[in-house]
Amino acid sequence: MLVDELDAKFIINTYGRRKGHTLFLVKGEGVHVWDDEGRRYIDFVGGLAVNILGHCHPAVVEAVCSQVRELSHVSNLYYTRPQAELARVLVENSACDQVFFANSGAEANEAAIKLARIYHRGGRYRIITAGNSFHGRTLATVTATGQEKYQRGFAPLPEGFLHARFNDLASFEELVDDETAAIMVEPVQGEGGIYVAEEAFIRGLRELCDRSGALLIFDEVQCGMGRTGKLWAYEHWGVEPDLFTVAKGLGGGLPIGVMLARSEVARAFQPGNHASTFGGNPVVCRAAQAVLKIILEKPFLDEVWRKSELFMSGLQSLAAAFPGLVEETRGLGMMAAMELQKPLAAEAQESCLEKGLLVNAIGERILRFLPPLTAAEADLEEALAIIRETLAALP
Ligand SMILES: Cc1ncc(COP(=O)(O)O)c(C=O)c1O
Structure with missing residues (x-):
């Protein structure tokens, strides 16, 4: 049986996983996870704030x-x-x-x-x-x-x-x-x-x-x-x-x-x-x-703060670039959100996923970003580029 069939038949559906919509993840390393077809994603869901050192440190x-x-x-x-x-x-x-x-x-x-x-x-x-x-x-x-x-x-x-x-x-x-x-x-x-x-x-x-x-x-x-x-x-x-x-x-x-x-x-x-x-x-x-x-170990947390400032200011630049779409960005350190003006969070989450970035939609208008603390500047920049593309394509 395929994993989605097993899931549908044997697991109580408290998470709303759906055949054809839910990712099947098979491997993780650092900031990345891979699905069963070998596609790689930057993981800014991170087990919902769990994988702070990325995957399989x-x-x-x-x-x-x-x-x-x-x-x-x-x-x-x-x-x-x-x-x-x-x-x-x-x-x-x-x-x-x-x-x-x-x-x-x-x-x-x-x-x-x-x-x-x-x-x-x-x-x-x-x-x-x-x-x-x-x-x-x-x-x-x-x-x-x-x-x-x-x-x-x-x-x-x-x-x-x-x-x-x-x-x-x-x-x-x-x-x-x-x-x-x-x-x-x-x-x-x-x-x-x-x-x-x-x-x-x-x-x-x-x-x-x-x-x-x-x-x-x-x-x-x-x-x-x-x-x-x-x-x-x-x-x-x-x-x-x-x-x-x-x-x-x-x-x-x-x-x-x-x-x-x-x-x-x-x-x-x-x-x-x-x-x-x-x-x-x-x-x-x-x-x-x-x-x-x-x-x-020093300077790990100083570095987290420095990188988080880059990420936050990247999100703020996106908010400024898309004033008709983004209501505000907020957060502290590597715990960030972008609130949209319209109920497009699920669509944005899906679009980021198609482009290789996992983010989490909260309610109808909020996107939550929980990068691993070990994310490199290049990972954060790659994610920001995907978010920019996503915003540009939203109605
Ligand atoms: C602030 C806070 N408290 C408690 C919990 C519950 O944690 P768990 O799902 O490990 O029971 C969560 C989970 O998201 C949380 O964010």
């Missing part, structure tokens, strides 16, 4: 292969060095003191929500998040997500989640009370369409939490791991969270999620309060160590 491949030969999995009842060492690197390079390992962004956020509630010992339970946010698809995280379309059909949703408006501090102030356990936001909203938090907003949230006794949680699942040109996006504003979550890019293509917390908060989790069979798996932790080693 040799350091990740080596780390995974050597670990899988030695010890591929044991229970969390026992110690393993990859888990302990990864925790150390994460803590030594962040505002937090201890970690909990999970397997995905949603699981990391679940852990953060549970920890925030148990920290307040049941006294405070409400979590306030932002409209247009995205925090995952489990019942709690989809309820935290400030987009109704993801919640439809799943009632009753867990209690205690409220939504304020992103970049509108007053809307959070209105909702905070003595039952607020935490405020949770993405410093840069990803799935919502790449909206960057304003400094006054992020600082204001920190002050609001300090005043009210609520915890501040940053969801850095998409914007963390160097994506914005700094290891953690919150470093752009110098504002530190009480907890934050990381996933996507951390495993270099392998599934991992982490919740990090300040020690005073972390202590609220006692043995038996939370667990994950695969969380902190040695193979995945070795992959993550390899990724972090590369990202933390």
Whole structure:
């Protein structure tokens, strides 16, 4: 059977993959992926912000292969060095003191929500998040997500989640009370369409939490791991969270999620309060160590920032060249969007694909670009040329 036939028959259709429309990818290397007919694409979808070192980075491949030969999995009842060492690197390079390992962004956020509630010992339970946010698809995280379309059909949703408006501090102030356990936001909203938090907003949230006794949680699942040109996006504003979550890019293509917390908060989790069979798996932790080693080596992140400025200014030039088509471009580091004036994002995505560039359409008007942090200037320029051609051909 062909892969599209197998998919249609045996896989529940949650992704809307369609015979004759969906790419069949068979190989990846660096910024490129190849389809089953040998066509090569520049991949600016990157597993939706996962492949930060591109595909099959040799350091990740080596780390995974050597670990899988030695010890591929044991229970969390026992110690393993990859888990302990990864925790150390994460803590030594962040505002937090201890970690909990999970397997995905949603699981990391679940852990953060549970920890925030148990920290307040049941006294405070409400979590306030932002409209247009995205925090995952489990019942709690989809309820935290400030987009109704993801919640439809799943009632009753867990209690205690409220939504304020992103970049509108007053809307959070209105909702905070003595039952607020935490405020949770993405410093840069990803799935919502790449909206960057304003400094006054992020600082204001920190002050609001300090005043009210609520915890501040940053969801850095998409914007963390160097994506914005700094290891953690919150470093752009110098504002530190009480907890934050990381996933996507951390495993270099392998599934991992982490919740990090300040020690005073972390202590609220006692043995038996939370667990994950695969969380902190040695193979995945070795992959993550390899990724972090590369990202933390100077001048890797300075280079990411420099290249991202080139890419952003390239997008801005395109916006200026096509004033009747492009509403605006926005982003931070290698997390960029182009908003179109008309609902042509799907058409633009398709046209880029035909020209050898994978980008992601969000809704009807937004194109999202998530280049690997390792993309060379030439790759970014090639992508910009394809986007230009695409814009030129749009109606
Ligand atoms: C900010 C943010 N949080 C959480 C998630 C959920 O992550 P996962 O799909 O790994 O559960 C995502 C996924 O897109 C995300 O962008």
